[in-house]
Amino acid sequence: MPENASLGGNLDQFDLDFVEREATPRLLMKLSIQLHLARFSLSNTVSVLGVFGVKRARSTVHNWVHKADLQPEGGHSPDHVAVDETVIRLNDEQYWLYAAVDPETNKLLHTKLRPATTKVLAQLFLAELSEKHDVDDAVFLVDASKSLQTACHRHGFDFRYEKHGNRNAVERVFREIKRRTVRFSSCFSNADAETADDWLKSFSFAWNQLI
Numbered sequence: 001m002p003e004n005a006s007l008g009g010n011l012d013q014f015d016l017d018f019v020e021r022e023a024t025p026r027l028l029m030k031l032s033i034q035l036h037l038a039r040f041s042l043s044n045t046v047s048v049l050g051v052f053g054v055k056r057a058r059s060t061v062h063n064w065v066h067k068a069d070l071q072p073e074g075g076h077s078p079d080h081v082a083v084d085e086t087v088i089r090l091n092d093e094q095y096w097l098y099a100a101v102d103p104e105t106n107k108l109l110h111t112k113l114r115p116a117t118t119k120v121l122a123q124l125f126l127a128e129l130s131e132k133h134d135v136d137d138a139v140f141l142v143d144a145s146k147s148l149q150t151a152c153h154r155h156g157f158d159f160r161y162e163k164h165g166n167r168n169a170v171e172r173v174f175r176e177i178k179r180r181t182v183r184f185s186s187c188f189s190n191a192d193a194e195t196a197d198d199w200l201k202s203f204s205f206a207w208n209q210l211i
Helices: 026-037 042-051 058-067 119-132 146-155 166-187 193-210
Strands: 080-090 093-102 107-114 139-142 158-161
Touching: 026 042, 026 058, 026 193, 042 058, 058 193, 080 119, 080 146, 080 166, 093 119, 093 166, 093 193, 107 119, 107 166, 107 193, 119 146, 139 146, 146 158, 166 193
Parallel strands: 080 139, 139 158
Antiparallel strands: 080 093, 093 107
């Protein structure tokens, strides 16, 4: 997260329709989600709940974040889009994280976790991105990834290879995603890839709120 991350944002943005018979007051549930997404560890978040006389397990708070189904909002029309794919490990298994960032705002536009990196999966990622945002006229900034370059070509997107320049600013975004994913894997050693993918969407939502 950015060094100046704060508890910005409105608690009403969290949809708790998934709640059925949860004994915790909804305001405290929303506060817990906000705290955890704002860099509080699960342990510290649980401690805050304790101040209000509510005792909950770390896994309970994690489930609240997971079930809230948070993800970056769509409808953006960026001039440039930096895309990247990087390998991460979950439960000693290797996955590939695809991510797209608006380099002018450093906001995450879309993320996806895949079990491999292929040209087909890269094309699918860009197809999902284009469904969420207006990127037809954007210039895509790619590194040496042949699969992403090929995917851009197949979709008819204007792209250029860029190792520095606008990509420098977004590299820290990609590094932070990778670092946080490692922490997620350490805290939830039995979590599956689908759960990790949902967590990444929540992280992307929080990142966009706090930058």
